[in-house]
Amino acid sequence: MTDTTPLPVARTIADLRAHVSDWRRQGFTVGFVPTMGALHEGHLTLVREAVRRADKVVASVFVNPTQFAAHEDLGTYPRQEAQDAALLAGARCHLLYAPSVEEMYPAGATTTISVGGPAEGLEGAFRPQMFGGVALVVSKLFNQVRPDLAVFGEKDWQQLMVIRRLVRDLDIPVEVVGSPTERDGHGLALSSRNAYLSPVELETARRLNGILAEAGVRASDGVVAAEAWASEALIAAGFDGIDYVAIRKADDLSPFEGAIDAPARILAAAKIGRTRLIDNMAV
Amino acid sequence: MTDTTPLPVARTIADLRAHVSDWRRQGFTVGFVPTMGALHEGHLTLVREAVRRADKVVASVFVNPTQFAAHEDLGTYPRQEAQDAALLAGARCHLLYAPSVEEMYPAGATTTISVGGPAEGLEGAFRPQMFGGVALVVSKLFNQVRPDLAVFGEKDWQQLMVIRRLVRDLDIPVEVVGSPTERDGHGLALSSRNAYLSPVELETARRLNGILAEAGVRASDGVVAAEAWASEALIAAGFDGIDYVAIRKADDLSPFEGAIDAPARILAAAKIGRTRLIDNMAV
Numbered sequence: 001m002t003d004t005t006p007l008p009v010a011r012t013i014a015d016l017r018a019h020v021s022d023w024r025r026q027g028f029t030v031g032f033v034p035t036m037g038a039l040h041e042g043h044l045t046l047v048r049e050a051v052r053r054a055d056k057v058v059a060s061v062f063v064n065p066t067q068f069a070a071h072e073d074l075g076t077y078p079r080q081e082a083q084d085a086a087l088l089a090g091a092r093c094h095l096l097y098a099p100s101v102e103e104m105y106p107a108g109a110t111t112t113i114s115v116g117g118p119a120e121g122l123e124g125a126f127r128p129q130m131f132g133g134v135a136l137v138v139s140k141l142f143n144q145v146r147p148d149l150a151v152f153g154e155k156d157w158q159q160l161m162v163i164r165r166l167v168r169d170l171d172i173p174v175e176v177v178g179s180p181t182e183r184d185g186h187g188l189a190l191s192s193r194n195a196y197l198s199p200v201e202l203e204t205a206r207r208l209n210g211i212l213a214e215a216g217v218r219a220s221d222g223v224v225a226a227e228a229w230a231s232e233a234l235i236a237a238g239f240d241g242i243d244y245v246a247i248r249k250a251d252d253l254s255p256f257e258g259a260i261d262a263p264a265r266i267l268a269a270a271k272i273g274r275t276r277l278i279d280n281m282a283v
Numbered sequence: 284m285t286d287t288t289p290l291p292v293a294r295t296i297a298d299l300r301a302h303v304s305d306w307r308r309q310g311f312t313v314g315f316v317p318t319m320g321a322l323h324e325g326h327l328t329l330v331r332e333a334v335r336r337a338d339k340v341v342a343s344v345f346v347n348p349t350q351f352a353a354h355e356d357l358g359t360y361p362r363q364e365a366q367d368a369a370l371l372a373g374a375r376c377h378l379l380y381a382p383s384v385e386e387m388y389p390a391g392a393t394t395t396i397s398v399g400g401p402a403e404g405l406e407g408a409f410r411p412q413m414f415g416g417v418a419l420v421v422s423k424l425f426n427q428v429r430p431d432l433a434v435f436g437e438k439d440w441q442q443l444m445v446i447r448r449l450v451r452d453l454d455i456p457v458e459v460v461g462s463p464t465e466r467d468g469h470g471l472a473l474s475s476r477n478a479y480l481s482p483v484e485l486e487t488a489r490r491l492n493g494i495l496a497e498a499g500v501r502a503s504d505g506v507v508a509a510e511a512w513a514s515e516a517l518i519a520a521g522f523d524g525i526d527y528v529a530i531r532k533a534d535d536l537s538p539f540e541g542a543i544d545a546p547a548r549i550l551a552a553a554k555i556g557r558t559r560l561i562d563n564m565a566v
Binding site for chain 2: 013017106108109110111112113114115116117135136139140143144146165166168169170171172173252
């Protein structure tokens with residue numbers, strides 16, 4: 001059961017800053033959890049982590065158009081603000097920040113950010129606009145909220161590495177906290193896009209995590225062979241297409257030249273019908 | 284005569300932040316003046332403006348390599364920190380921030396910023412790396428210093444417009460203050476690069492301001508004709524080459540389609556020998 005205490009909502013930068021300034025005057029630290037809404041237990045874990053680490057917590061709900069390509073699911077991405085607000089209140093969040101697209105991107109804006117490094121390849125290859133859009137909106141949100149710390153899920157591991165690089169390269173004074181992936185009882189990483197899956201597709205989706213885990217074990221005998229094995233196993237399990245299965249250096253996501261000689265991560269993106277799922281874990 | 288009271292110098296981000304945090308705890312506002320050193324009266328005017336507007340003022344001296352192209356004057360750009368520190372102390376600056384290149388750009392950095400809009404054309408066409416370099420270093424410096432306001436000279440008008448756009452597009456909570464161009468008794472805009480000029484070249488350089496002023500008057504009879512007249516007049520005055528003379532909209536530096544129907548600025552870049560000078564003024 002979630003607490004349904006009404007949560008204050010800020011819809012403008014000015015209103016958001018008024019809340020945060022008031023907290024700062026009282027000496028409170030501020031944590032921040034940026035989301036695209038359609039909240040599930042994975043997001044609430046991030047909020048609870050922020051609540052543990054900071055006195056006051058802002059969660060944003062903003063379906064960021066700059067990180068979707070024209071053919072992607074911007075229009076159908078689930079939006080359910082009232083339910084999100086109730087869930088955030090139950091997780092002891094202090095403020096919901098839900099700006100309009102016009103508030104975030106006024107007419108005439110032209111600035112773009114390219115993170116390079118960890119943003120190249122994998123998701124960056126299949127969704128070329130994504131990490132530029134993420135870097136831009138996170139930079140803006142950090143400047144709007146000015147939190148002490150922000151919590152991101154390891155579910156989007158590459159995004160987490162991109163944000164760490166962005167923060168380091170631009171000297172943004174925000175501590176970036178990564179939080180482990182929440183999974184259902186069958187190992188499926190929680191995702192707002194799981195809502196697109198039919199019961200039969202859900203059975204297939206639940207195989208992803210186990211196949212990546214076994215490929216991670218096989219990686220010690222050869223990275224390329226383990227990646228190929230995982231792709232075949234995913235197709236055999238019922239996936240309709242594999243964007244990538246890759247074993248990479250965990251921090252900058254560069255490929256290994258030969259044997260694994262640094263902390264490694266296996267990452268995958270695969271499709272079931274029209275639904276695209278991602279997952280990753282330490283090797 | 285300048286006061287030669289020793290000025291505290293911070294060489295690391297950590298040391299800078301310690302100074303600023305101490306001021307913040309005491310409730311002081313903070314102003315910031317970023318420079319590339321080789322300070323002259325133009326810079327000191329910016330510092331005095333910051334001192335008028337904020338309780339404490341940081342000036343940075345950093346010759347930013349990312350805004351120079353390989354063929355430009357990065358290696359020979361004048362460096363004179365002891366003299367700069369004495370001048371800043373005389374202007375009542377409170378802290379000199381002089382980081383090393385390694386402190387500003389640690390190995391492994393990959394993030395870049397493109398401002399677009401006002402960064403396109405004019406200086407952006409002749410020095411394609413410049414405004415990306417400026418946007419990156421100013422973003423970093425703002426995150427390092429976290430000032431309430433920052434003062435920039437109108438001498439670099441296009442840069443000032445680029446920084447205003449950057450700050451607006453990324454929601455950076457810093458007030459950007461433009462300060463009018465300081466000139467010598469003959470109208471020459473003060474510039475660190477004036478030090479490259481021989482006495483004969485100096486005489487030619489001093490004609491730039493008057494020719495732009497007259498072209499501004501002629502602009503009401505036609506923008507293109509006024510630009511062409513100014514280019515010819517500059518060559519006749521002894522300039523060896525004209526990168527551009529352009530009458531543009533003052534805020535976004537876009538060209539006029541026909542008659543001047545918005546606030547306008549005339550901007551020029553011209554060479555005397557190997558020295559490249561820029562200037563601008565309201566039309």
